Ligand SMILES: N=CN[C@@H](CCC(=O)O)C(=O)O
């Protein structure tokens with residue numbers, strides 16, 4: 001039914017705005033209490049953007065003459081911004097359940113990786129899979145994420161490593177971006193592992209000389225939209241020098257730097273990211289004190305991934321120290337064949353229990369700060385007039 005506006009959410013017990021003054025992220029004291037309205041209503045316009053938020057009686061008065069395509073009575077319920085998942089690997093074929101048994105028997109992630117399993121196993125299967133098959137499974141996975149409240153998600157390539165399969169993965173992500181009702185930030189992660197038969201230096205050369213120019217061309221003619229560049233900077237994968245060259249190459253063609261660093265070994269990835277102007281670095285279980293300080297100064301966000309530390313029994317990233325030093329902390333599910341979690345509420349729960357984050361910190365990390373990590377906090381991550389009308393209604397009377 002046509003109306004002056006798309007949606008009216010009426011009389012919620014609580015509307016958790018997260019922030020209300022155009023903040024691009026929340027850090028330090030701003031995380032102590034989030035912006036919340038009690039007994040409020042919210043209007044989404046036909047353009048999908050938030051038109052108004054305020055006390056229920058004020059909104060009723062203001063819009064008394066106007067019509068809505070849909071009205072939802074939110075009495076006794078809570079409205080939150082849609083959750084933002086800042087790190088996922090959702091395009092792949094081939095299960096790795098057998099590796100779970102190996103890990104339970106004591107094998108480490110890197111032992112499995114070096115024996116040709118892990119990412120390399122998934123690369124083989126993903127190279128063999130058709131574009132249609134990859135799209136079908138991506139669609140189902142994104143639907144599971146949406147059911148758990150995710151409305152904006154970062155999606156990486158990285159199980160192709162060669163140009164042909166990396167482009168296949170990026171086309172699949174592009175198709176989901178155009179067809180599905182979920183926001184997507186696309187990440188080229190061709191440096192997720194060193195392909196068989198190449199050294200890290202040779203793989204970096206291939207990326208810089210062949211992959212990045214092709215991405216630039218496809219981006220220019222509107223075929224594929226890529227937002228971020230990623231590298232798995234890790235001992236035995238991409239060293240600091242190759243990481244620097246690849247990230248700089250990506251930055252030179254206009255991509256935001258958003259990479260895996262300091263996960264299993266201290267690599268000085270945080271220091272490198274801060275120097276290169278990275279938007280975000282993920283994992284950081286092994287980050288140095290200097291790296292934390294450098295990230296805080298540079299406004300480089302930390303994307304913490306509680307499912308990985310849990311699944312691989314790693315030491316937890318030092319979330320408390322990062323928060324105390326003013327790093328912009330975000331969260332991601334790290335959905336991949338090794339960490340099979342679609343749910344940002346579960347990720348927030350693990351962040352509170354295992355990383356000792358408070359509930360407001362976890363919610364900000366899964367909304368405004370995750371949007372910042374993707375360079376989208378001007379449009380996503382909080383309920384403010386003019387922002388995307390991405391929201392969730394939960395059957396609970398209070399949240400924070
Ligand atoms: N650490 C590197 N990449 C992924 C794992 C990918 C995989 O094991 O397939 C991560 O973020 O956890």
Ligand SMILES: [Zn+2]
Pocket residue numbers: 087088089260282334
């Ligand atoms: Zn990852």
